[in-house]
Amino acid sequence: MPGAPKTAVPASPRRSRRAPAALAAAIVVTLLAPAPGLAAADGSEPDKVEALRALREGNRLFDAGDYQGALARYQNAYDRIPSPKLFFNFGQVYRTLGRPVDALDFYERFLAEAHDAAPALRAEAERHRAQLQGAIASIEVTAEDQAGPVTGAEVSVDGAACGTTPLPRPVRVMPGPHEVVVRRRAGGAPFVERVEARAGGRAAVTARWPAAAATAPRPAPAIQPPPPSTAARAPVAPDARIAAGTRASSGLGVVVRADLDWRLAGAGAAGALTYAAGTRAELAAGGFLWPVQGHTIGGASLGGTIHPGGDGRWRPLLSADAQLYFDGGAHWAARAAAGLRCDLTPHLGLFAAAGVEHTSTTFAVGGARTAATFFVPALGVLGRL
Numbered sequence: 001m002p003g004a005p006k007t008a009v010p011a012s013p014r015r016s017r018r019a020p021a022a023l024a025a026a027i028v029v030t031l032l033a034p035a036p037g038l039a040a041a042d043g044s045e046p047d048k049v050e051a052l053r054a055l056r057e058g059n060r061l062f063d064a065g066d067y068q069g070a071l072a073r074y075q076n077a078y079d080r081i082p083s084p085k086l087f088f089n090f091g092q093v094y095r096t097l098g099r100p101v102d103a104l105d106f107y108e109r110f111l112a113e114a115h116d117a118a119p120a121l122r123a124e125a126e127r128h129r130a131q132l133q134g135a136i137a138s139i140e141v142t143a144e145d146q147a148g149p150v151t152g153a154e155v156s157v158d159g160a161a162c163g164t165t166p167l168p169r170p171v172r173v174m175p176g177p178h179e180v181v182v183r184r185r186a187g188g189a190p191f192v193e194r195v196e197a198r199a200g201g202r203a204a205v206t207a208r209w210p211a212a213a214a215t216a217p218r219p220a221p222a223i224q225p226p227p228p229s230t231a232a233r234a235p236v237a238p239d240a241r242i243a244a245g246t247r248a249s250s251g252l253g254v255v256v257r258a259d260l261d262w263r264l265a266g267a268g269a270a271g272a273l274t275y276a277a278g279t280r281a282e283l284a285a286g287g288f289l290w291p292v293q294g295h296t297i298g299g300a301s302l303g304g305t306i307h308p309g310g311d312g313r314w315r316p317l318l319s320a321d322a323q324l325y326f327d328g329g330a331h332w333a334a335r336a337a338a339g340l341r342c343d344l345t346p347h348l349g350l351f352a353a354a355g356v357e358h359t360s361t362t363f364a365v366g367g368a369r370t371a372a373t374f375f376v377p378a379l380g381v382l383g384r385l
Contacts, residue, residue, distance in 0.1 A: 051080035058089070067093050084113035088125055095128060098345065101172045104132040137197035138170035143182050143207040152185045153207065175199040176251060182207035251276040255284060257380035272301065274382065280307040284321065299325040299333075307341070317341050317351060325359070333359040337378060349382040 058073030074089045087110035095103035107129045111122060139157060143150040143165045153165040158178055162171045165182070175197055182191040182205075191207035253274040260267050272286025282305045289298050303321020317340065323333040337355025344350065358373045 047080040051077040100132045134200045137175045138202045140170040140204045145209045154183045156181045180205045253384040255382045259378045331360050347384045353378045
């Protein structure tokens with residue numbers, strides 16, 4: 001497109017402060033004119049104009065912190081003009097959204113296909129690629145029976161389809177436990193194995209079937225088409241891609257909670273260390289302080305939280321914990337609550353819950369004994385390492 005800029009002017013300092021600190025450089029507007037070797041039919045003049053408009057709008061939304069909106073505009077630009085330089089933009093958005101597996105995929109495609117990109121931009125992509133390679137893990141999946149390697153077996157990791165054997169490359173995942181399922185085209189029981197993937201490492205899973213299953217008749221293997229060229233594979237919407245375990249880079253975290261009990265003391269404070277046992281369950285161990293009748297009562301707690309449904313930013317929660325008070329002896333208590341959690345970033349979330357607490361003793365307030373069971377709403381903050 002005549003006169004179209006190869007890169008956008010970086011965001012002004014005033015606006016760039018709104019972007020996360022992890023972004024080392026402002027996202028760029030890529031060159032929309034066809035790269036050398038592409039036919040003129042790859043994009044008409046109206047397509048170039050609309051693509052440039054979508055790209056500029058995407059950059060504006062990115063600077064404003066609307067990353068999902070920016071992603072949709074970049075997809076519109078790619079649909080108009082499929083320039084490989086746009087892969088850098090997709091990598092930046094996915095990295096900011098806390099989806100390093102997808103981000104690494106697009107940075108590598110940018111480096112492999114955008115040969116005429118600016119050297120500074122390629123250097124930036126290489127730096128991000130090196131960082132992400134050390135932060136994620138991979139699982140190499142193969143399949144065999146008594147007759148040898150099995151082709152055409154369907155592979156899924158954590159319920160997401162990854163292709164058929166032989167896979168063109170290992171499956172990239174976040175560090176942590178994962179479930180690998182391999183199903184043969186001939187039918188029968190699937191192969192299931194849980195594997196622990198470590199950051200920067202590669203786990204190996206080989207699906208094997210016993211001799212009895214291997215002797216079952218199988219149809220002649222179909223000719224497998226070659227893997228699609230990465231140049232022809234357009235980016236897809238975020239919800240259609242594998243995003244297993246990408247909420248945070250570690251299962252460890254800290255939770256701070258304020259329990260509001262106006263019948264006894266007004267408010268108490270609790271804190272705990274947490275560990276995410278998967279994407280929908282967390283264990284917590286910590287302590288609390290309650291100001292009761294002019295003095296402070298301390299104690300310890302052990303419990304957990306589950307998220308029964310939803311994988312988005314807003315998720316319901318159910319929690320329960322056992323408590324031990326230390327005041328003139330040890331007194332046990334139990335607490336259960338239900339509420340809602342909002343993940344502001346992959347490392348920070350807020351939650352509100354309403355619960356009921358039951359104690360093994362009663363407290364004297366205003367000359368009367370309180371009931372051993374009382375209502376306790378709570379507000380809290382969860383941070384992940």
